[in-house]
Amino acid sequence: MSTPTTRKLYTFALWGSAGVILLGIFTLYARPDFLVTLSNQVWACF
Numbered sequence: 001m002s003t004p005t006t007r008k009l010y011t012f013a014l015w016g017s018a019g020v021i022l023l024g025i026f027t028l029y030a031r032p033d034f035l036v037t038l039s040n041q042v043w044a045c046f
Contacts, residue, residue, distance in 0.1 A: 028034055
């Protein structure tokens with residue numbers, strides 16, 4: 001049985017984890033050398 005408090009905690013956990021993932025992605029975009037290396041590795045597959 002789901003109580004309103006449990007549902008709010010679950011929603012908060014989902015939004016929090018999505019925020020952490022987005023923060024990690026934006027941090028990687030701040031490092032251009034990483035993006036160049038990643039694009040070179042992807043391009044090497046073709």
